[in-house]
Amino acid sequence: MEKVTHKTLACGIELACAEIPDRRIAAIEFRLCSGIADEPPALLGLAHVVQETIDLGTAHYDGRGLSDAFDAIGASHTGWTARESTGYRCVVLPEFLDRAIELHTEYLCTPTFPDDSVEVAIELAQQEITALQDDPQGLCDKLFSAQVFGPLLGRHALGEPETLERITRDDVAAHWKNHYHTGRMIVTAAGGFDAKKLIDLLEKRFAGFGSAAPAGRNGYRVAFEPRQTHHPKDLAQEHVAIAFPGVSVEDASFPVQRVLIAILSGGMSSRLFTEVREKQGLVYWVAAWSETPRGSGVLFLGASTTPERCDKTFDTLLREVDRVSEDLTDDEVERSISGLVAKMRTQGDLTRSRCSELADDLFHHRRPIPPEEKIARIEAVTTERIRQFLADHPRDRLNVLTLGPRVLERAAAVGR
Amino acid sequence: MATSPYTIHTLKNGLLIAIEKMPDVRSAAAGFLARTGARDETPDLAGVSHFLEHMCFKGTGKRDWREVAITFDRLGSTYNAFTSEDRTFYFGWVPHERINDQIELLADMMRPALPPDEFDTEKKVILEEIAMSKDSIDHVAFDFLLERVYEGHSLAWPILGYTETVGALTRDQMNAYMNEHYAPDRMVLVVAGNVDPPRIIDLAERLCGSWKRSGGMHARVAPTTRTGSATQVVDRFQQQLVALTFAAPCATDPLHESAEAAMSILGGSNSRFYWNIVQAGISPHANSFRFDMGDCGLTILSGQAEPDRIEPLLEAMKREAAAISRDKVSADEVERVKNKRRTSLAVEAESPYHRLTQIMDDVDYRGAPRTVDERLAAVDAVTRDSIATFFEKYPIDREGYLISVGPRDWPA
Incomplete structure (x- = not known):
């Protein structure tokens, strides 16, 4: 059984940790409430450059020395830059957790951002932007995110070639100084450790690390607008992406939205897989999903198909969303709920998943949500609630993007 | 001396069963390995192993494709399958109390009915998958690498096959391939998690004991690596x-x-x-x-x-x-x-x-x-x-x- 502790530490960090004594590993995540949306408009890509260079030189280590120190304890660690946050996660054997925290403190609190490391990070980001041209799915995500989420939340982590050119080492250091402090930090941990010792260690290591006043805890609003674009590209397949408004993680209807997505795309018996792939053989890949910045939610449908079949695929995707409100069955809802709950339980065996789940809870709800409470909310979803959700959130305003050799003929479908 | 966490058992028809008991977890996973893949194909059948993997989800003697899919999803299984050069593996991960149902479903799928209509529809899906692979530089490069390094050997052709070979493949050809390669003495049932091994073996005997054995594994010829x-x-x-x-x-x-x-x-x-x-x-x-x-x-x-x-x-x-x-x-x-x-x-x-x-x-x-x-x-x-x-x-x-x-x- 796990024991969860949630508190704001004197140093300013908001902590949630789950002690699970029988686990043979420990996972810890440091999440800064600052991301791509917090970059100056002229310096897009800056948050990612900070994340990429923060551990390449510190008060006591050069980049290679710090990596070697992490490897010396067998730490598996990673970092990422997201719309509203930047994260660093680490998995270690429990006996090395203290040392892992010490090393994380080292780079989070005392980075030196060597000039040459910053230059290389910018150069690599430029090359990664070029490489996106050979990754149709990644390119489609970049273009569609900008189109759906707009100038703040729709930014891409890599930035743009012209904004990357402007970034200097001083910009990097300033961004770190302004955005990396305990008042913006959520720390979560799960696995075999002692919570009291963990708290004492974090208090000691992060005392005085910038402002302790809470910051970055509110999201940006998404102003959803109907739109349709086509991006010509020489590809074997056409990528079709559709978006329409949904609800946020914080909304009481979010569990309903999760079940709806499971009905559309949760498994092989889901509607999109069944109708688009299994019955008509139109695609290999088809999916529905939601993206949920704090306070907002957007539903997505996506597929890739050979160009001559893209109109039929487009029509079928939308038809399947419409059909849910027409012929949804209790059996289908029950099956989707059962599947979601079972997956939540099996994921519970994974320590690192539990750690990230806690971070998501604090990020969106400002408290850890017990897994059983989440399960109860999913189990309370009914056929009627899903029908009501679709009535309350009609797909009458569409945002559509196609990437590939063929222009979609169904322009009139948008905004109807 | 520590007790081994493993139970290994072979049914009379040659099906090998390997079980790892993990008492500290709440879930369990099971998979059937068919010890065959792209390298076991003949040139005119390039892609049949992977196509057959898809067809195992498309209906059995007692379930149509929809029932296969519904059963997986009702179990809340995290499931999939993959085909490699030398293997085809089907698996699912569920809460431990559902492992028997998961194994039953997977075992049923290992005897697919290959319905002709579904065969034709699924062929279109495979051709889409081949088209998708042509947009990926990594995929194109890896296929090209094996084609050249192992030229003249069955490892040289792509797992997905070619548009031409998949397009020309018939249901009868697939059926013959399946009968030859999905015999129990060429397969393995693997189970891991919070399970009771004797009960798993009893279940496997009931579900798979009647499968007809073949002559065992084919000999494979190791390739020469070219420069x-x-x-x-x-x-x-x-x-x-x-x-x-x-x-x-x-x-x-x-x-x-x-x-x-x-x-x-x-x-x-x-x-x-x-x-x-x-x-x-x-x-x-x-x-x-x-x-x-x-x-x-x-x-x-x-x-x-x-x-x-x-x-x-x-x-x-x-x-x-x-x-x-x-x-x-x-x-x-x-x-x-x-x-x-x-x-x-x-x-x-x-x-x-x-x-x-x-x-x-x-x-x-x-x-x-x-x-x-x-x-x-x-x-x-x-x-x-x-x-x-x-x-x-x-x-x-x-x-x-x-x-x-x-x-x-x-x-x-």
């Missing part, structure tokens, strides 16, 4: 991908762990490639890895860059390959690799889903699963000297096979 170079010009790609390939030990070779460690030191995370190529700003994509099976293996050094920057990337990769071959790796480098491996084994040990694949791999290639302690011992046995022996026996500082894929016709 040379080849370029595939693809105008629509923006980047150029180069891969240098060399013969390497197979998955069961005593040098296997040393080869893994060497690749990690050369081109893994915090590796020589990372510090001397990526962090030198030459390219964000440079790595080294192994591709191995029971009877062959490759060392692959791979990198990707804008076409006019490909020469310095290739030179840097060759320079690092020469340096690691010439000078022994350091004791610190070896120790760091071992430490990372210890953590990854601990992570794997808490997940039935990940244990399943490892047990399958061990049973298929080694005949029996290895405990975490046994695998740790193999990792601990790696030394500077054993890595040096690997580089002596399987050199990477001379001519291998160089492939180049992208818009540039280089090297000419």
Whole structure:
């Protein structure tokens, strides 16, 4: 059984940790409430450059020395830059957790951002932007995110070639100084450790690390607008992406939205897989999903198909969303709920998943949500609630993007 | 003496069952391995193994495709299947109290009905998958690499097959292939998690005991690894991908762990490639890895860059390959690799889903699963000297096979 502790530490960090004594590993995540949306408009890509260079030189280590120190304890660690946050996660054997925290403190609190490391990070980001041209799915995500989420939340982590050119080492250091402090930090941990010792260690290591006043805890609003674009590209397949408004993680209807997505795309018996792939053989890949910045939610449908079949695929995707409100069955809802709950339980065996789940809870709800409470909310979803959700959130305003050799003929479908 | 977590049992018809009991977890995973893949196909049937994998989800004697899908989803299973050069594996991960139902469904799928209508529809899906693969530079390059390095051998053709062979494939051809290769004495049932092994064996006997055995495994012919170079010009790609390939030990070779460690030191995370190529700003994509099976293996050094920057990337990769071959790796480098491996084994040990694949791999290639302690011992046995022996026996500082894929016709 796990024991969860949630508190704001004197140093300013908001902590949630789950002690699970029988686990043979420990996972810890440091999440800064600052991301791509917090970059100056002229310096897009800056948050990612900070994340990429923060551990390449510190008060006591050069980049290679710090990596070697992490490897010396067998730490598996990673970092990422997201719309509203930047994260660093680490998995270690429990006996090395203290040392892992010490090393994380080292780079989070005392980075030196060597000039040459910053230059290389910018150069690599430029090359990664070029490489996106050979990754149709990644390119489609970049273009569609900008189109759906707009100038703040729709930014891409890599930035743009012209904004990357402007970034200097001083910009990097300033961004770190302004955005990396305990008042913006959520720390979560799960696995075999002692919570009291963990708290004492974090208090000691992060005392005085910038402002302790809470910051970055509110999201940006998404102003959803109907739109349709086509991006010509020489590809074997056409990528079709559709978006329409949904609800946020914080909304009481979010569990309903999760079940709806499971009905559309949760498994092989889901509607999109069944109708688009299994019955008509139109695609290999088809999916529905939601993206949920704090306070907002957007539903997505996506597929890739050979160009001559893209109109039929487009029509079928939308038809399947419409059909849910027409012929949804209790059996289908029950099956989707059962599947979601079972997956939540099996994921519970994974320590690192539990750690990230806690971070998501604090990020969106400002408290850890017990897994059983989440399960109860999913189990309370009914056929009627899903029908009501679709009535309350009609797909009458569409945002559509196609990437590939063929222009979609169904322009009139948008905004109807 | 510690009790083994494994139960190994063979049914009378030859079906091998390998079970790992994991009492501390709340979930369980099961999978059926068909010991056949793309290398077991004839040229005119290229792609049949992978197509058959899809068809196993498309209906059985007692379930149509929809019932197969509904049963998986009702179980809340995290499920999938994959086809490789030498294997086809079907698996699902569920709360432990549902493992019997998961095994029943998977066993039913191993006797697919291959309905003609579904065969025709699924063929379209496979052709879409082939089209999708042609937009991926990694996919195009890896297929091209095997086509050239193993030219003349069945490992040279792609797992997905070709548009022509998949398009021409008939249901009867697939049925004949399935009857030959999905016999119980060529299959393995793997189970991991919070389960009761005797009950699993009883269940397997009930579900699979009537399957008819064949004449056992076909003999496979190991390929010859060629040297040379080849370029595939693809105008629509923006980047150029180069891969240098060399013969390497197979998955069961005593040098296997040393080869893994060497690749990690050369081109893994915090590796020589990372510090001397990526962090030198030459390219964000440079790595080294192994591709191995029971009877062959490759060392692959791979990198990707804008076409006019490909020469310095290739030179840097060759320079690092020469340096690691010439000078022994350091004791610190070896120790760091071992430490990372210890953590990854601990992570794997808490997940039935990940244990399943490892047990399958061990049973298929080694005949029996290895405990975490046994695998740790193999990792601990790696030394500077054993890595040096690997580089002596399987050199990477001379001519291998160089492939180049992208818009540039280089090297000419």
